[in-house]
Amino acid sequence: MASLSRLDRFHQRHPWSHNDHYGPWVVRQVTAAGARHVLDVGCGTGNLSALLRRRAATVTGLEPDRRTARAAAERFADDPSVDIVEADFAGRDTQRRWDAVTLVAVLHHLPLVPTLRELRGCLSPGGRLVVVGCYREAGRVDLLTSLLSALAHPVMALVKHPARAAVPPAHMTAPTREPLETVDDIRAAAARELPGARIRRRLFWRYTLVYDAPAEPGTA
Structure with a gap:
């Protein structure tokens, strides 16, 4: 101790951000999927959204903290392609679908299984979910x-x-929360809700998850 x-x-x-460390990796996953319209859940002050904007046509950032959301909105005030919404994941536009959805150090703040199910529903056919998450340590x-x-x-x-x-x-300076689920718990939930998801432990107390939604029938 x-x-x-x-x-x-x-x-x-x-100080350096473990989450920002994985930002370029997230962008590479989104770019490889050919995503043009991206939803960044829990965007904070917009560091990842700024990286995503270099590769995507539009970025929608969700941030529930009022002060943080305002800071992000001011950051992108001159860029109409980035829309910062003061809302949590439940406050998203539930009628819209995105080519990619990203979450960095956010999923452990939400109920795991129902959130994975809803995230799957946020994706356009062939869309990609990219998660950098925190997990509870268990085992050697x-x-x-x-x-x-x-x-x-x-x-x-x-x-x-x-x-x-x-x-x-x-x-x-965002509030933190200790994760409740182990990597095995996350694998089991993903196997039910996101068949084919790729999950890996990473350095700096993180794991990554990448899931590709099925493409429309007849799409190459």
Whole structure:
């Protein structure tokens, strides 16, 4: 526990976002699917939405926190292709479908099984769901991955944020919640709701999930 406390103090002095670290990877998955219209659930201040906008025609960002949503909206005020909506996932336009849907460190805030089912319904035929999520550690594999993450974290911190910070960046002040589901729980839920989803453990206490919705019959 003392080592974790020291790691946390080091992270406060040299803050870098585990979520932003996976932003380029998310964009590559979305781009590979040929997505033009993307829904970014829990967009925060818009870091991922900005990356997605470089590759997509339109990005709709959902953010339930009023102050954060306003900051994101101001960021994209001059870009009509990015629409920031002050709403949680339940407040989305339920009649619309997107070519890709992204969630980064969001899914563990929502009920897993019904949310996966609703996410599937958000996708256009052939659309892609890309998730970077948090999980509850359980077992030796998770322990080993956590150890590797703890060893790599200070190196990444010094590379990404070598100067000491007085306060954490605004995009790293969102409320957090401990995940309830293990990777096995997530795999089991995805097997029921998202057949064919690819799930992998990742460094820095994250997992990734990629799911491709079936294409329309007769589509190559």
